[in-house]
Structure formats: structure tokens, C-alpha cells
Amino acid sequence: MSVGAEPAVIPGAFSGTDKRADFPVFERLTGTGQRLVYLDAAASAPKPQVVIDAMADAYAHHYANVHRGIYELSEDATQRFEAARRKVAAFLGAPSEREIVFVRNATEAINLVAYSWGRSNLAAGDVMVTTQLEHHANIVPWQQLTREVGAELRYVLITDDGLLDLDDLDRHLAAKPKLVAVSAVSNALGTINPIVEITRRAHAAGALVLIDAAQAAPHMPIDIGAIGCDFLVVSGHKMLGPSGIGALWARRELLEAMPPFMTGGNMIIKVTMDGAEWNEVPQKFEAGTPAIVEAIGLGAAIDYLTGLGMANVREHERYLFEHAWAALGEIPGVRRLGPDDPEIHAGVISFVLDAVHPHDMATILDHHGVAVRAGHHCAQPVMQRYDIPATTRASFYVYNDLDDVAALADAVRAAVTLFS
Amino acid sequence: MDNLYRDFILEHYKNPHNQGVLDPHDLHYADSNPTCGDELSMTLRLTDDRAGIADVAFEGRGCAISQASASILTDTLRGMSLDAVRAIDPKDVLEELGVPIGPARLKCALLGYKVLQGAVVGGPVDWPAEAEAV
Numbered sequence: 246m247s248v249g250a251e252p253a254v255i256p257g258a259f260s261g262t263d264k265r266a267d268f269p270v271f272e273r274l275t276g277t278g279q280r281l282v283y284l285d286a287a288a289s290a291p292k293p294q295v296v297i298d299a300m301a302d303a304y305a306h307h308y309a310n311v312h313r314g315i316y317e318l319s320e321d322a323t324q325r326f327e328a329a330r331r332k333v334a335a336f337l338g339a340p341s342e343r344e345i346v347f348v349r350n351a352t353e354a355i356n357l358v359a360y361s362w363g364r365s366n367l368a369a370g371d372v373m374v375t376t377q378l379e380h381h382a383n384i385v386p387w388q389q390l391t392r393e394v395g396a397e398l399r400y401v402l403i404t405d406d407g408l409l410d411l412d413d414l415d416r417h418l419a420a421k422p423k424l425v426a427v428s429a430v431s432n433a434l435g436t437i438n439p440i441v442e443i444t445r446r447a448h449a450a451g452a453l454v455l456i457d458a459a460q461a462a463p464h465m466p467i468d469i470g471a472i473g474c475d476f477l478v479v480s481g482h483k484m485l486g487p488s489g490i491g492a493l494w495a496r497r498e499l500l501e502a503m504p505p506f507m508t509g510g511n512m513i514i515k516v517t518m519d520g521a522e523w524n525e526v527p528q529k530f531e532a533g534t535p536a537i538v539e540a541i542g543l544g545a546a547i548d549y550l551t552g553l554g555m556a557n558v559r560e561h562e563r564y565l566f567e568h569a570w571a572a573l574g575e576i577p578g579v580r581r582l583g584p585d586d587p588e589i590h591a592g593v594i595s596f597v598l599d600a601v602h603p604h605d606m607a608t609i610l611d612h613h614g615v616a617v618r619a620g621h622h623c624a625q626p627v628m629q630r631y632d633i634p635a636t637t638r639a640s641f642y643v644y645n646d647l648d649d650v651a652a653l654a655d656a657v658r659a660a661v662t663l664f665s
Numbered sequence: 666m667d668n669l670y671r672d673f674i675l676e677h678y679k680n681p682h683n684q685g686v687l688d689p690h691d692l693h694y695a696d697s698n699p700t701c702g703d704e705l706s707m708t709l710r711l712t713d714d715r716a717g718i719a720d721v722a723f724e725g726r727g728c729a730i731s732q733a734s735a736s737i738l739t740d741t742l743r744g745m746s747l748d749a750v751r752a753i754d755p756k757d758v759l760e761e762l763g764v765p766i767g768p769a770r771l772k773c774a775l776l777g778y779k780v781l782q783g784a785v786v787g788g789p790v791d792w793p794a795e796a797e798a799v
Contacts, residue, residue, distance in 0.1 A: 602728035604701045608669065608770065621702055634702040634726060663670055664729075 257564065258557035261646035267293040267549075268644050279614030282652045287432050287460060287593050287640035288618050289482045292546075296485060299545035303538045311537055312511060312528070326537050329544030330527075336547045337458075337477065338468035339494050346493040346500070346527040347535050351459035352382040354478035354493035355426070357530060358455060359386035361503040362476075362495075363424075369395030372422040374452070376401040376409055377630055378431045378438070381623040383457045387426060401427070403630055407434040407583035414443065418450035425452045429461035433624035433638070434583035435566075435593030437461070444473045453499075459483055459491075463550070463642070464591055465559040469494060481539065486546035490539035493530070500526040507532040550643075558643055562592030565641045565650060569594055572654040578661060582636060592641035595622070601664045603635040609663065610637075613656035615649075669764050670729065677733035682740050685722040691715070694784035698772045703727025705735055705780045709742075717746045723777070730770050734762055735777030742781070750785050753778065755793040771796045 265271045270291045275281050283291060309319040311326045327342070334342035348354045367373060367390060375387050377400045391398040399417045402410050409427070418425075425447040429440050444454045455476035458467055463484035469477055476499070481490040495503075505512055505523055509532040515522045523529045550558065567587050573579050573596055582595040597603065607619035618638045621628045628634060639653055687708040695706035705725035712719045721742045723735050738758060742750065758778045759766055766774045775796045782790045 604703075604728035604770070604773065605670070605730070608767075620700070628702075634704070664675065 257560050259553055259561065259643070261561060261565070261644055262648070264644045267295070269294055269297070271644065275611075275614040275616075277612050277614060282613075282615040282645075282649045284615060284617050284639040284641065284645065284649065284653060286463070286483070286642035287622075287638060289488070290463065290485050290642055291644070292487070292542075293485055293549050295549050296487065296542050296545045300487065300538050300542040303541045307541075308538065310534055322537060325541050325544075326535070329540040329547075332544040332547045333479075333492050334494075336467070336551065337462065337479070337492075337494055338470050340470065341497065343526060344494050344497050344500060346495070346530040347540055348478075348491050348493055348530075349489055349536070350482070350491040351457060351478040351480040352386075352491075354491055355382055355455070355457065356386045357493055357506040358476050358478075358495070359390045361506045361530075362499065363387075363390040364394065365502075365504060367391065367394050367396045367423055371396040372399060372417070372420045373397075373424040373426070374399045374401060374414070374417045374422045374447075375426045376428070377403045377626045378407070378409060378434065378436060379426070379428055379624065379626070380432050380457065380459070381625070382459070383426050383428060383455075384626070396423075400626070403436075403627070406585075407431070407436045408589070409436075409438055409443070411439070411442070411446075414446065418446060418452065421450060422447075422452045424455060426455040426457065428457040428459075429467070430458075430464070430591045430593070431583070431624070431627070432460040432593065433622040433627045433636070434595050435591045435640075436583050437465075437589045437591050439589075440472055440474070448473070460591070460593070464555075464562055466555040475499060481543040481546065484543075484546055485549060486543035487536075487539045490536045490543045492543075497526065500530070503530075505529055505532070509533050511535075553643060561643060562641050563587050565645055565647070566590060566592050566594065568647060569639065569641070569650045569653060572650055573657065576654065576657055576661060579657065582631065592645075593638060594640070595636040595638045597633055597636050598661065601660050603637040605664070606637045606657070606660050609660040610653070610656045613652065613659065615639075615652050615656045617653075669766070669770075671764055674729060674733045674762070674764060677736040678729035681723075681732055681736040683722050683736065684724065686724060687720055687722045692784040692787070694780050694787075696776065696780045696783055696789075698727065698731060698776045700769075700772055701728055701731065703731040703773055703776055705731065705776050707735075707739070707777075707780045707784050709784055711747075716748075717744060718742045718750065723780070725776075727776070728770075728773050730762075730766070730773040731776045734758070734774045735780070737761055738777045738781065747785055750781065753781075755795040759795065 309322045311323040331342045453475040456474045459480045462479045477494045482488040512532040603619035690708035691711040692709040707723040710720040
């Protein structure tokens with residue numbers, strides 16, 4: 246992979262090659278002096294300069310605490326913070342920004358639902374459903390919840406192709422679960438789950454539905470209205486925004502009925518020595534000074550993505566996926582996980598080789614300037630399903646191009662040669 | 666990388682020495698590397714005076730660095746006193762590998778050492794400070 250390679254031609258709305266100029270991290274060379282081929286967006290995404298600038302500007306010129314000060318600077322900060330909330334709502338197709346709760350990340354959002362809604366609505370003998378395909382963030386909070394209240398947690402199993410087994414879902418729905426918690430896209434395999442159909446079936450069985458959109462919202466259009474779900478969670482850092490900010494969306498009446506998750510300042514209307522009255526939603530769930538500038542940074546990231554168009558982002562990644570899937574498939578010994586069909590496979594490719602352990606693969610790729618993730622991807626039940634300790638995972642985003650796909654394939658070939 | 670995956674590392678990975686389970690054995694311990702999921706299980710047989718190591722075998726699955734490191738380490742153990750085993754310096758284990766280990770791979774390289782110390786102590790031991798660079 247040479248630095249001076251011809252820019253790859255990307256049919257579609259934008260060129261990944263050109264987009265790299267928006268991300269200052271690509272100005273640096275790797276430790277081995279090569280162009281950085283970043284294929285780990287599924288873990289966390291690089292930040293475009295516009296996000297960094299928005300945060301620096303907020304700290305430099307618009308910073309005060311929010312929802313408190315009766316002075317112009319605080320009102321300025323509050324207005325920018327609340328504008329970010331409106332951007333998140335619009336980006337996700339939420340009916341109202343008052344249904345958007347700022348949290349640290351998708352993990353915290355799921356924990357909020359598990360602690361607040363879960364402990365009020367699940368009781369001994371109740372059933373709830375998650376899946377074998379989930380990130381640990383959508384498993385462990387439910388394990389804790391169900392163990393604490395004496396409820397039963399059931400898992401929708403996955404097929405050999407990495408799809409959720411919808412017949413298995415139907416079997417669990419027959420037990421009348423209170424909640425179905427499922428990801429829109431698997432971070433480990435890249436599977437795009439049929440969340441509209443799952444939501445329809447779950448609602449027909451009387452269950453509420455939580456969608457973990459952490460791996461989907463950065464990469465494809467999300468429309469809460471079209472999904473019809475009851476809760477949806479995202480992380481800012483995977484969608485070009487800063488770390489430390491994410492969002493929970495929930496239907497207004499659910500948020501109204503849920504008790505607070507954390508308590509303290511900002512989330513109250515009145516406190517006496519005898520007790521407290523809760524603030525209205527979403528402030529009821531935002532105790533303490535929030536991540537003000539991180540929210541503003543997330544707003545800038547959403548502006549950037551909206552400028553590209555999420556349908557275009559999805560199309561771009563589908564194109565890269567198809568080429569990378571084919572290129573890896575030509576390398577002897579490579580076993581690709583997840584569905585073949587690009588319609589239901591996001592820009593995330595997990596693969597294994599018998600001859601090369603994923604961690605050795607990642608080290609060798611790193612020496613070729615290619616950054617990938619190796620490990621269990623916080624989805625150990627998926628690894629157990631395929632009886633593998635780990636996979637190597639390449640994940641694409643707006644700044645990737647066909648040069649990156651070629652660099653990946655070349656480096657994998659080099660690893661195979663080294664270990665043969 | 667060419668420095669890391671030298672031929673002798675790959676040779677130890679593909680054909681590890683001291684493979685298997687000693688039955689019977691005096692000491693046994695198994696542990697894993699949480700960052701990689703590398704797994705290693707070690708059995709040891711003691712000398713008649715129970716002060717030294719008569720024989721050793723390990724089983725595991727994981728990356729080339731973890732398995733080669735365990736292969737190289739176990740080669741040095743026969744005849745060694747338990748006091749000397751406890752005194753092994755993790756730096757020497759890294760040195761013995763003879764290849765540059767980056768911070769992300771230190772736990773791979775020291776998993777064999779950790780399992781050995783766990784077997785001698787008879788229970789869980791902390792990662793050595795040398796493994797905590799990341």
C-alpha cells in the first residue's frame with residue numbers, strides 16, 4: 246500500500262478517499278511509517294475536524310453550566326446543549342426531543358432502562374428476551390436485573406450464517422415476555438437484524454422492545470417512527486462524536502412513569518429535608534452537570550453525517566463490504582462469519598483462519614499500517630456459538646476506500662504466508 | 666513484525682515443546698489472558714524431595730506469542746528448584762523470547778509465567794508489573 250496511490254473511485258455520493266481530509270488523525274503515519282488504514286470504526290470512530298472545532302469553540306467561547314445560570318453565557322451554553330438534543334432527536338426520527346436522555350454511552354442507557362424500568366416492571370416469574378448475538382452491554386444488565394427480581398432471561402439463538410433465528414424468537418414470545426432487547430446491527434458479525442419485523446412480533450405478543458442501535462445509527466438511517474420500538478440507545482463515540490456522550494430514547498409515557506436512575510442535582514424540582522419531587526423528563530434522568538461540550542460535539546458529528554446523508558453512508562459501506570468480502574474470500578484458509586448477503590450485512594467483517602490466531606493477525610496487520618480489532622468484541626456468546634476464541638474484525642466508515650480494502654487483503658495474505 | 670514472528674517463535678507455535686497433561690501430577694493451574702482469550706493449563710511433577718521440578722507439560726490455545734512463550738519457558742524448568750521458580754524475573758522471560766514484545770502483547774508473552782507461578786503458589790496470582798504496560 247503506497248501513500249501516493251490513485252484515489253479509488255467510489256460510485257455514489259462521496260469519495261472515502263476525499264473524506265480522509267476531514268479527519269486529522271489521517272495526517273499521522275503509523276509506527277512503521279505507513280499511511281493509517283483505519284478499519285476499527287466498530288470499536289470507536291475517528292473525529293472529523295468539525296467536531297473537534299465545535300468542542301474547542303464551546304469550551305473557549307460558550308461555556309457555563311446549563312439549566313442554572315440567569316446570565317447570558319449560561320443561556321448561550323444551555324441553548325447549544327439543547328440544540329444538540331434536538332439534533333439527536335431529528336437524527337433518530339424521535340417524535341420529540343423531550344424523549345432524548347443524554348447518557349455516557351449505550352451501555353449506560355441500557356443500564357438506565359434495566360434499573361429504572363426493569364426493576365419497576367419485571368417481577369419474579371416474568372420472562373424477558375435478548376439474543377445470543379448481542380454485545381455484552383445488551384446482555385449483562387439483563388442478567389443482573391433478572392437475577393435480582395427472579396425473572397427469566399431467554400436468548401434468541403443465531404443460525405450458522407449469523408442470523409437471528411426468528412422461529413426461536415416466536416417460541417420465546419409464546420412465553421409472553423415483558424421486554425425484547427435486540428441490536429439493530431451486530432458489532433461482532435455485522436448482521437443487520439430485521440428489527441421492524443422483530444418489533445412487530447414482540448408487540449403482538451405484548452412485549453416492549455429495546456433496540457441497541459450503537460452499531461447501526463452511525464452507519465445507516467434510523468427512524469424510530471418506522472421501527473415502532475419503545476426504547477432505543479446509541480453511543481456518540483461510534484458516530485464520529487466524542488466519547489462520554491450517548492443517548493437513550495424512550496416513549497414519553499414510559500419516561501414519565503419510570504423512577505429516576507441516578508439522583509442529585511438538576512433532576513429535581515423541589516427538595517426538602519423530607520424528600521424530593523422529580524423534574525420533568527428528560528431532566529429527571531440527567532442528575533448532576535451533564536457532558537455539556539460532549540453533547541455539543543455529538544451535535545456537530547450529526548451535522549456532518551446528515552450533510553453526507555445516512556443513505557449515502559450506508560451505500561458507501563455496502564460497496565466497501567462487497568469488495569472486502571470478495572477479496573477476503575479469495576484468500577485460502579480465510580473463513581468469513583456472518584451473512585453473505587450485503588442487504589443484511591453492515592460494513593463489519595469478522596473472519597478467522599485456522600493457521601493464524603486473530604491476535605497474531607492483528608499484530609501483523611498493524612505492521613502493515615492496518616488497524617483492526619482482534620478479540621471477542623464484547624460478544625463472547627457469539628464466539629461460543631462458533632467455538633472460536635476470537636475473530637479478527639475489520640469495520641468500515643466514511644473515510645475508507647478501495648485502497649483500504651486492498652491494504653487489508655494484502656496484509657492478510659502476508660500473514661498467511663508468514664505462518665504457512 | 667518480521668522481528669516479532671521470527672522463525673523460532675513460529676516453530677515453537679507450530680510444534681510446541683512439553684505439550685500435554687502429566688498424569689499423575691503434583692501441581693496444576695490454568696488461567697487465561699482476558700485481552701486475548703488465550704488459555705493455558707500447566708501440570709507439574711515434583712522431585713522426590715518436593716523441592717524441585719521433575720517434569721512439566723502444558724496445554725493451551727491462543728496466539729503464537731502466548732503458546733511459543735509457554736513452550737520456551739517450560740523447556741527451562743526441569744531440575745529447577747521451586748525457590749528458583751518463584752524467583753524467576755518476568756523481565757528474563759521476555760528477554761528469553763528474544764523478540765520485541767509491544768505493550769499490547771505483554772500479557773500474551775507472560776501468560777505462561779503467570780500460570781507457572783499460580784501452580785507453584787497453588788492459587789490465583791496477579792499479573793506481574795511487567796504485563797501492565799497497557
